[in-house]
Amino acid sequence: MGMAEIGRQLAAGVNKAVKRNPAQGLLLSGGLDSSILAIFAPEVKALTTGLKGAHAPDVDYGMKVAAALGLEHHRSFFSAEEAIAAIPKVIKVLKTFDLALPNDIAIYFALKLAQERGIESVMTGDGADELFAGYSYMHQLDNKQLDSYIHKLARTMRFSSAHLGRELGLEIKQPYLDREFIALALEIDPHWKVADERGKIWGKWILRKAFETRLPRQIIWREKTPIEHGSGTSELRQLISAQVSDFEVKKREYGIRFINKEHLFYYEIYREVVGEVPLAKEGEERCPCCGAAAPEPGYCPICGASGPFLPNLD
Secondary structure: OOHHHHHHHHHHHHHHHHHHOOOOEEEOOOOHHHHHHHHOOOOOEEEEEEEOOOOOHHHHHHHHHHHHHOOEEEEEEEOHHHHHHHHHHHHHHHOOOOOOHHHHHHHHHHHHHHHHOOOOEEEOOOOHHHHOOOOHHHHHOOHHHHHHHHHHHHHHOOOHHHHHHHHOOOEEEOHHHOHHHHHHHHHOOHHHOOEEEOOEEEOOHHHHHHOOOOOOHHHHOOOOOOHHHHHOHHHHHHHHHOOOOOHHHHHHHHOOOOOOHHHHHHHHHHHHHOOOOOEOOOOOOEOOOOOEEOOEOOEOOOOOOOHHHOOOOO
């Protein structure tokens, strides 16, 4: 099957997935994944948030997509103080002290924006990076390894938006996680997912090619930007770290392998709003960093550790 036919199948597949998972709102980052969903949801209210005073490119890109597609676009900015005050709420819902929390904070405020606008259901672009090799580390794998890894992710991927949305009384729709769409994505050979374009290796290559005539070029070929960088919440990290003292003393006291001061900050909030780390039982995979059970090889859902037990790709 050639590129053009795969592109047509993908476009039809996304269209059907959106129609099966309709929503009033859409978290629009102006990245490839959410912008593709917007093509097939012209009545949706687009939602974009950013940290006040920070470099938040998602806001500008979101505006470009909304203008190109004629979408109603709602934007809001939250302060660093508001973000830090929200951390205990987010940790309590997600039950984790993962260093990826700045991503979750941005999602939390975007969903709050939906709630404030009276929107009851919200669509997200969750899953496209996992199914189409959007992360740069996936580009180092050969086709066999990549196919195996994507199939594994398809069985295990989980996203914070569903939990945060439920907490806020919102229904979260995830078209890329639609069963029929996942099946379609898994049938596509990995060599279409990671490929060279004008001397540069791109993930999600077939998605980009399938929609390159329907979105602005700067959106189609926008590089993968983590939510924390797109929303500006990465700038919280230094503020958070500055609030931690006696780092080495506390590391010994808690007996957990913290990555940095920020990690310790989240852990102390976790202890307060969730409780002690649930230690692995006999026969369970044990996280070497915090001691919790790690049911998904390669990742600890409690502390976020991944390096010590990366998945076996053979």
